[in-house]
Amino acid sequence: MIPQVINLWIPRLLVSSKGKQMGTTTGFRREEGTSFASLELKTINPILAEMAVLKQQPTLFNGDTVDRVDVNGEPSESESEPESESEDEDVKLSEPSKTSINNKDGLLEKLADISWPENVEWVHKLSIDIDQEQAVDVNDDLARELAFYTQALEGTRQAFEKLQSMGLPFLRPPDYYAEMVKTDAHMEKVKGRLLVEKKKIEEAEERRKARDAKKIAKEVQSQKLKERAKQKKEDIESVKKWRKQRQQSGFAGGDKDGEMPFSFDDGKVFERSNKKRPGVAPGDRSGGKAGFRGGKAGFRGGMGKKGGDKMRKDREHKNSKFGFGGRKGLKKQNTSETTNDLRGYNKGNTGNRKRKR
Amino acid sequence: MVKKRKHSEVTASEPKKKDEPAPERPKRTLLGWKDKFEEKETDSSVFRNKEKVLVTCSRRIIYRYRHLMLNLVSILPHCKKDSKVESKESKGATLNELVELKNCSSCLFFECRKQKDLYLWMAKCPNGPSVKFLVNAVHTMEELKLTGNQLKGSRPILTFSSNFDKNPYWKLLKEIILQIFGTPKEHRKSKPYHDHVFVFSIVDDHIWFRNYQISVPHNETDKVDRGGMDKMTLVEIGPRFCLNPIKIFGGSFGGPTLYENPFYISPNQIRAMEKKKKAGKFAKKVKAKTRRKMHEQSNPLEPDEFADLWKG
Numbered sequence: 001m002i003p004q005v006i007n008l009w010i011p012r013l014l015v016s017s018k019g020k021q022m023g024t025t026t027g028f029r030r031e032e033g034t035s036f037a038s039l040e041l042k043t044i045n046p047i048l049a050e051m052a053v054l055k056q057q058p059t060l061f062n063g064d065t066v067d068r069v070d071v072n073g074e075p076s077e078s079e080s081e082p083e084s085e086s087e088d089e090d091v092k093l094s095e096p097s098k099t100s101i102n103n104k105d106g107l108l109e110k111l112a113d114i115s116w117p118e119n120v121e122w123v124h125k126l127s128i129d130i131d132q133e134q135a136v137d138v139n140d141d142l143a144r145e146l147a148f149y150t151q152a153l154e155g156t157r158q159a160f161e162k163l164q165s166m167g168l169p170f171l172r173p174p175d176y177y178a179e180m181v182k183t184d185a186h187m188e189k190v191k192g193r194l195l196v197e198k199k200k201i202e203e204a205e206e207r208r209k210a211r212d213a214k215k216i217a218k219e220v221q222s223q224k225l226k227e228r229a230k231q232k233k234e235d236i237e238s239v240k241k242w243r244k245q246r247q248q249s250g251f252a253g254g255d256k257d258g259e260m261p262f263s264f265d266d267g268k269v270f271e272r273s274n275k276k277r278p279g280v281a282p283g284d285r286s287g288g289k290a291g292f293r294g295g296k297a298g299f300r301g302g303m304g305k306k307g308g309d310k311m312r313k314d315r316e317h318k319n320s321k322f323g324f325g326g327r328k329g330l331k332k333q334n335t336s337e338t339t340n341d342l343r344g345y346n347k348g349n350t351g352n353r354k355r356k357r
Numbered sequence: 358m359v360k361k362r363k364h365s366e367v368t369a370s371e372p373k374k375k376d377e378p379a380p381e382r383p384k385r386t387l388l389g390w391k392d393k394f395e396e397k398e399t400d401s402s403v404f405r406n407k408e409k410v411l412v413t414c415s416r417r418i419i420y421r422y423r424h425l426m427l428n429l430v431s432i433l434p435h436c437k438k439d440s441k442v443e444s445k446e447s448k449g450a451t452l453n454e455l456v457e458l459k460n461c462s463s464c465l466f467f468e469c470r471k472q473k474d475l476y477l478w479m480a481k482c483p484n485g486p487s488v489k490f491l492v493n494a495v496h497t498m499e500e501l502k503l504t505g506n507q508l509k510g511s512r513p514i515l516t517f518s519s520n521f522d523k524n525p526y527w528k529l530l531k532e533i534i535l536q537i538f539g540t541p542k543e544h545r546k547s548k549p550y551h552d553h554v555f556v557f558s559i560v561d562d563h564i565w566f567r568n569y570q571i572s573v574p575h576n577e578t579d580k581v582d583r584g585g586m587d588k589m590t591l592v593e594i595g596p597r598f599c600l601n602p603i604k605i606f607g608g609s610f611g612g613p614t615l616y617e618n619p620f621y622i623s624p625n626q627i628r629a630m631e632k633k634k635k636a637g638k639f640a641k642k643v644k645a646k647t648r649r650k651m652h653e654q655s656n657p658l659e660p661d662e663f664a665d666l667w668k669g
Binding site for chain 2: 099100101102103104106107108110111113114115116117119120121123124125126127128129130131132136138144147148149151152153154155156157159160163164167168169170171172173176178179180181182186187189190193194
């Protein structure tokens with residue numbers, strides 16, 4: 001949800017930088033029209049789960065946490081001095097101060113003084129009253145911001161319906177470029193910050209995935225090794241058993257059947273695994289790569305291109321010749337084809353070199 | 358005969374001329390041609406919102422509150438920003454004069470005391486009620502976490518929570534806020550479309566303010582289809598603040614007190630209480646010490662068995 005959500009932000013902000021007018025105006029951003037979530041501000045990561053009602057999250061701030069603390073004061077005789085357990089600037093009295101004034105008539109009179117006439121059309125006021133269903137706890141940041149957000153959303157819906165019924169244009173056309181309250185430079189900063197946060201989240205995700213994958217891979221690897229060791233052990237055991245059996249049955253030579261105790265389940269016991277020397281016939285010690293090419297290029301002395309193809313020293317070649325894992329002591333390098341191959345020594349260059357010195 | 362006809366024609370044309378003065382050129386406005394005659398007829402019954410707000414602050418205001426004030430100036434196109442006001446003696450009279458001078462009908466005055474507390478005065482001038490608020494929880498538009506943006510000067514949609522109708526003082530506050538924060542309809546600097554919404558809601562006896570940008574997928578400028586309404590989302594533009602009403606006065610920056618908030622404690626008092634709590638620390642410590650001494654004297658310990666275990 002998270003990367004997808006932030007992706008929706010970026011196109012909006014990218015489009016904003018085009019079409020400037022007089023340097024300080026911002027182009028109109030096209031909205032995706034799909035839901036998005038704005039980031040919670042306390043830490044980067046906790047983007048909260050979708051709320052059933054809205055699918056959007058209001059923004060929260062660090063400083064707003066405990067703005068008000070209700071006072072658990074002892075009921076005191078003097079009016080406005082309860083003991084407070086305040087942690088922040090604003091504290092409320094536990095009981096209303098006795099000296100407060102509430103001149104209802106005066107208030108209503110003043111209200112009548114300043115209000116606009118009754119028959120003023122709604123278009124002038126543009127005000128909507130929204131019912132707050134539940135009492136909102138001030139200290140619960142998320143609930144409070146959510147309440148404000150719901151109020152705004154509901155209000156806009158009603159207002160738009162009214163405006164739509166009036167037939168006046170109220171939505172911004174896509175080609176309307178005008179000065180915005182926040183400058184383009186500022187919006188660039190905002191965009192930059194959002195990108196940074198998105199990247200951080202993605203990196204964290206990747207790291208976590210890599211860690212998990214490593215764990216799993218390690219487990220799998222250990223399993224494989226165990227399997228191999230077990231198999232090897234079994235094979236050795238079965239050979240021992242067979243030997244013992246033969247001993248016990250006194251090397252009955254005529255018995256050609258000779259139960260083979262090896263359980264040839266897969267029938268592949270004597271063959272080496274294909275993976276180690278792919279494409280090579282068993283018993284071929286020159287390796288698959290040393291085939292015909294040596295015949296052709298070698299006649300020219302093989303000096304054409306750094307010893308030609310046969311002299312290639314790359315990994316593939318070595319693997320196919322020596323098996324996976326590299327050279328095993330450089331003890332035996334000749335194969336059946338190369339034993340009688342004296343091309344390198346025919347020219348006698350080595351002899352000449354020694355004499356010339 | 359011919360003469361007669363001529364005469365009649367002349368007479369016919371003359372009264373005509375008297376009836377209509379030379380048709381004046383119709384007035385030209387941005388929206389088109391406005392006929393002067395129409396306007397004259399309906400002038401008296403049309404309501405025109407001529408609200409103008411003067412926005413000032415006191416001296417020694419700190420950066421955060423200054424930015425808040427500037428943010429408000431940018432989102433209210435019908436306001437005039439004025440220079441700082443000396444906040445000493447009789448600020449009521451000076452401010453009233455200032456408002457008169459600038460030909461404004463209301464005022465937003467930001468008063469910052471001790472470089473810590475911000476008080477906001479909202480007043481309807483010349484003789485309207487005024488309110489003093491304590492402002493908390495200020496977040497300006499410059500914060501990067503507020504990512505929305507709006508047209509400079511577009512008219513906002515104002516939403517009030519329903520508990521504004523519960524008491525007369527809330528009703529009065531709602532009216533004042535409506536008039537100050539609502540942009541007049543055909544103001545010179547206002548832009549035509551509605552792309553942001555103000556939220557004023559009363560939670561815990563405070564007025565909370567939020568400003569959101571409306572983003573709704575649409576193709577035409579005057580219609581949103583059903584699906585579009587459901588996909589409407591709001592992005593916060595800022596600024597944010599929370600108002601705690603202290604007093605409502607009958608006059609502008611003064612006058613009889615109509616309402617006093619019973620739950621209000623001034624920030625100075627709060628700080629004083631905190632200090633008092635901490636003030637008794639040393640005295641308490643000394644007392645505790647003497648108490649301990651008395652206790653020890655009255656309950657002597659038994660002689661220790663191991664006191665002579667180690668010599669020296």
